[in-house]
Amino acid sequence: MVIRPAKISDSSGIAMVNVDAWKSTYKGIISDEYLDNLSYEKREQAIRQIINTADDKKFIFVAENIDGRIIGFASFGKYRENDNDINGELYAIYILKEFQGKGTGKLLYRCAMQKLKESSLFPVIIWVLDENSQARKFYESMGAAKVKERFIHIGNQEIKELAYIVI
Numbered sequence: 001m002v003i004r005p006a007k008i009s010d011s012s013g014i015a016m017v018n019v020d021a022w023k024s025t026y027k028g029i030i031s032d033e034y035l036d037n038l039s040y041e042k043r044e045q046a047i048r049q050i051i052n053t054a055d056d057k058k059f060i061f062v063a064e065n066i067d068g069r070i071i072g073f074a075s076f077g078k079y080r081e082n083d084n085d086i087n088g089e090l091y092a093i094y095i096l097k098e099f100q101g102k103g104t105g106k107l108l109y110r111c112a113m114q115k116l117k118e119s120s121l122f123p124v125i126i127w128v129l130d131e132n133s134q135a136r137k138f139y140e141s142m143g144a145a146k147v148k149e150r151f152i153h154i155g156n157q158e159i160k161e162l163a164y165i166v167i
């Protein structure tokens, strides 16, 4: 397994991980209607755009299995909101369900944090759904600290998110 910056040819693999991980992670948290509407094709378009516009403030890395399959990805970079105290953000980190709990998330997370540090994008914020207890435990085990909360709209639901900070 290797961790490396994403290439445009990874777009469909990343989109698959993204959609499948959303469905397995958020079932029971986000409505079935919303999750059923997620599509590989639409997601692939968005991922292509992210890879094409990656620069020294916006990154996307993949975890590639020994057989060449994309099994996880992380996207991260400059914080998308204005905040004097926070510079970087881990936008997303997703590992395919059957590969979770094997250390891949930890490797991707560490690569992301290293790159953010090299890019002078610390401290880093991570927004996570309150009900996503697996991810919250993961971030806590990696040393991130919970600092604040907000409500966001996903489809027609209002969902609580927590912010973790990495200093």
Ligand SMILES: CC(C)(COP(=O)(O)OP(=O)(O)OC[C@H]1O[C@@H](n2cnc3c(N)ncnc32)[C@H](O)[C@@H]1OP(=O)(O)O)[C@@H](O)C(=O)NCCC(=O)NCCS
Pocket (backbone or CB within 6 Å): 021, 025, 092, 093, 094, 095, 096, 099, 100, 101, 102, 103, 104, 105, 106, 107, 127, 128, 129, 132, 134, 135, 137, 138, 139, 141, 142
């Ligand atoms: C959260 C996620 C990225 C973690 O990646 P992973 O490869 O499964 O995690 P790892 O195997 O690298 O685990 C790293 C550490 O996190 C902790 N951890 C991971 N999953 C955990 C769980 N379910 N419960 C408690 N601790 C957990 C462990 O302490 C582990 O440390 P250890 O190996 O020293 O025991 C991954 O499980 C995932 O993609 N989940 C679904 C999508 C998601 O929620 N993404 C985050 C959105 S904000």
